[in-house]
Amino acid sequence: MAKIKVAIAGVGNCASALLQGVTYYSERGPDEGLTYWKVGSYTPEDIEFVAAFDVSAKKVGKDLSQAIFQGPNNTQKIADVPKTGVVVKKGPVLDGIGKYLKEVVPLSAKSEEDVVEELDRSGAEILVNYLPVGSTAASHRYAECAIESGAAFVNAIPVFIASDASWASRFAKAKLPVAGDDVMSQVGATVLHKTLVKMAIDRGVKVDETYQLNIVGDTDFLNMLEESRLKDKRESKTSAVRAMSPYEVPTRIGPSDYVPFLANDKVCYIWLKGRYFGGTTVKMDVKLHVVDAYDSGGVMVDAIRGTKIALDRGVSGQLTSLSAFCFKHPPVQMPYPAAKAAFEDFTSGQLER
Numbered sequence: 001m002a003k004i005k006v007a008i009a010g011v012g013n014c015a016s017a018l019l020q021g022v023t024y025y026s027e028r029g030p031d032e033g034l035t036y037w038k039v040g041s042y043t044p045e046d047i048e049f050v051a052a053f054d055v056s057a058k059k060v061g062k063d064l065s066q067a068i069f070q071g072p073n074n075t076q077k078i079a080d081v082p083k084t085g086v087v088v089k090k091g092p093v094l095d096g097i098g099k100y101l102k103e104v105v106p107l108s109a110k111s112e113e114d115v116v117e118e119l120d121r122s123g124a125e126i127l128v129n130y131l132p133v134g135s136t137a138a139s140h141r142y143a144e145c146a147i148e149s150g151a152a153f154v155n156a157i158p159v160f161i162a163s164d165a166s167w168a169s170r171f172a173k174a175k176l177p178v179a180g181d182d183v184m185s186q187v188g189a190t191v192l193h194k195t196l197v198k199m200a201i202d203r204g205v206k207v208d209e210t211y212q213l214n215i216v217g218d219t220d221f222l223n224m225l226e227e228s229r230l231k232d233k234r235e236s237k238t239s240a241v242r243a244m245s246p247y248e249v250p251t252r253i254g255p256s257d258y259v260p261f262l263a264n265d266k267v268c269y270i271w272l273k274g275r276y277f278g279g280t281t282v283k284m285d286v287k288l289h290v291v292d293a294y295d296s297g298g299v300m301v302d303a304i305r306g307t308k309i310a311l312d313r314g315v316s317g318q319l320t321s322l323s324a325f326c327f328k329h330p331p332v333q334m335p336y337p338a339a340k341a342a343f344e345d346f347t348s349g350q351l352e353r
Contacts, residue, residue, distance in 0.1 A: 007051035010130035016068035017293035039305035051122035053091030060108035075264035075293040089113040096138040119149035134229025155180030172317030177310040185295035189268040217262035236329035243333035266292040
């Protein structure tokens with residue numbers, strides 16, 4: 001089986017979890033924790049990392065297997081990643097480093113690499129965007145580079161590219177698939193919140209109001225202390241939950257605070273109030289505790305393999321079913337069971353997109 005050649009923009013905790021996860025399953029074979037061992041004919045061990053970009057002096061110039069363990073990365077270690085032979089190159093900075101990240105991410109003094117040239121040289125088929133939240137200009141630059149180099153684009157962050165009609169048209173014109181936006185964790189706040197709202201409505205509850213609060217101690221949430229970088233993030237998470245209701249529900253969702261000693265452990269609180277039989281009040285108060293980076297790792301393994309299937313079939317433009325299954329702000333929102341069924345239909349060849 002040919003490898004799926006993947007490049008990564010942003011070597012943070014999520015990239016670390018993805019690399020460690022691929023190593024973990026390559027060593028153990030089918031094991032717990034995956035939604036699918038095979039997507040089409042591809043297993044996790046078919047993913048090969050061939051290029052990586054970052055701007056940190058602690059990561060640029062190092063082998064990718066070493067760079068993922070450099071601070072301020074702080075997710076837990078689950079695997080010893082063997083040397084990849086992939087040296088992390090300096091990418092464009094643009095708006096990738098906000099005012100809070102400047103305090104903990106020393107910028108590399110090396111010259112910025114030609115991203116298109118590096119993608120071409122490495123033979124990358126898919127470019128995964130893992131930049132910090134709010135990196136709009138930098139994400140657009142990487143999307144441009146993917147189109148120019150002939151690579152598919154998987155957008156894990158809340159900058160709207162796959163769900164933007166103009167960007168989707170450009171990828172379709174280039175005969176390349178694009179998936180996103182903003183990865184939805186495997187057992188995360190958004191999928192749980194969506195499920196609770198949909199369940200309540202399906203069971204006849206009139207949902208009156210709901211909120212979601214999250215706290216973490218990683219650089220993702222340190223970065224999101226900068227309110228100006230949160231516009232798309234709030235819209236992404238809120239629209240995913242609101243799409244589960246046929247009527248407007250007062251909803252407040254937001255990355256809420258940075259608690260350094262939590263490291264990459266994420267604590268989420270979801271609250272919902274509604275009325276059921278006879279107008280009687282029902283309330284749900286849920287607490288979720290996960291390791292944030294690994295919560296997205298299994299989903300990205302599926303997104304990468306699904307995107308490779310699209311490449312194999314010559315499917316271009318928005319990957320609607322894959323995006324609805326794997327991301328918070330897809331081109332088309334779906335309840336989780338419908339999105340999963342659509343993804344399975346697509347990857348088994350029953351649907352075009």
